[in-house]
Amino acid sequence: MIFREIMPSLTLRPFVQNYLLVNLNSTIGHHIKPYPTRIEQALAFFGRGGIYSHDLTAGHSFKVARSAVFGQQVSRLNFQNYYGPDFLMLMVIFQPGAMYRLLGIPNHELTAAYHDASALIHPELLKVSDQIADANSYEEMIERAEEFLIGKIRNVKKESSPIDKIGLLLQKNPAQFSLDWLASQACLSPRQFERKFSERMGIGPKLYSRISRFYQAFQYKEAQPHLDWLSVAVHFGYSDYDHLAKDFKQFASVTPNILLKENAQRPEIIVDLQV
Template identity: 40%
Template sequence: MFQQLYVPHSALKGFVNNIMVHELTSEATGNACTFSIPPLPEHSLIFYVRDSVDVETISTKKKKTLSSSLVIGPQINRHKITLGRDHLMIKVGFQPGGLYRFLGIPMSELFCQEAFDGVELLGNQLNEVADQLRIAASYGEMIMIIERFLLKHTYRVKQALPIDHVLPLLIQQRGLIKIDQLASRACLSTRQFERVFQQRIGLPPKHFSRLVRFSQAWILKEQQPRIPWIQIAHECGYFDQMHLIRDFQEFAGVNPSSIEAELLNSQVKFFTRLFC
């Protein structure tokens, strides 16, 4: 398995956080690989360069094959992902609010837990990007192809407002900073902040904060499978272990102990961090 996070071009850093390459081939797994993806707060543009990927939403039991390019917003449910035997994914991870600034579409209208076909939102140029990625000779060339596409569209990026500089604090503070503090730093009333936040993120601030904290707990367990849940609850800012269990039941549909064996035995360690 190969996974690498790349820092984006300096002209993209205002709205793009990272570009990630993830590769897993049959030589490593022997066959198709299935594993859980936790609910995550990130907005992203994803390219599946080789084999297709199947997904099952745990809460609804719906299954489908994903498009070769996707635009994805914050996910509030666990998913089961099945990779092909020759898997190569490139993910553009946007800054909090960055996808709103790039698309100019309110995230509250766009996302309902679904992944959108990238071509429908960004046009046929994405098909050209996908074709170029398939014949690229190196990861570095793939990153350059995607950056060229993004740089061509920087003209459409909305100017950053004070709130856009404040939103990353929710990630940096692991969802534990108070909403009224964020609103004050964004030079907005709490009610104005909640409205503009939902426009940019697609979720209410408190719900998003809980999602950030839960995601951090999942990722910590993925990174350190032997660490006890009570320690994870403490390190991620939960009042107690029962508080963590309630969030697990809501976001993952299971108790923490139910997912522990899967994380311990998984061949794929997919999300090493939320943001660079």
């Protein structure tokens, strides 16, 4: 079994942030995995098994396609694996703006939804899922995915933009910059910047920064459990604990402490796999 983040080859690093490789067997049962909102646009291949996704805000569930494009998430989801003796998934997590460049589709059209990638991009993606399922090693699984991705970047649909770098900046340093300053870095008016940012990232810069800050605060608390939530809130620029708790309510649908408890029961923790 494995649950690991893996860096892409040097050729793909301008487009791919990392891969998430997950292989869990049926002995762990069907556990719910909480998936609080985060900055993430991805392509997932399910070599064996699959997942149901439940949107707590919208109140609906659906079966995710065998190869799926994940648009920018804006609310908390719960994932549950289904059928088969084991579960095998390879997720390609893109750099900010990279999915727009590869697909040429305005990302706000993909926001808050998972799309069948074989229909949206190319039927060849089902073949890639089969190759991942039939691979003899985890390394070979990555190789098969990279062969497909390298072929895509040879025919990239859109050029890079300063907005992509701004997306990366906000991913690392959320809520530190004014809209006017960000727009000036892209040589655009604030209105043009918001429109083009949403086209490439799926959501506007303000919401993008809020999601990034929320998830960083959550990860920071997980890594430093001795800190109280007020200290975490102040460290990330929240005005007080209530301000932080409001974002947790919107992006995780629960209080900060409940999310910590739920996250401690995710499948990879139960079987003691490390990222």
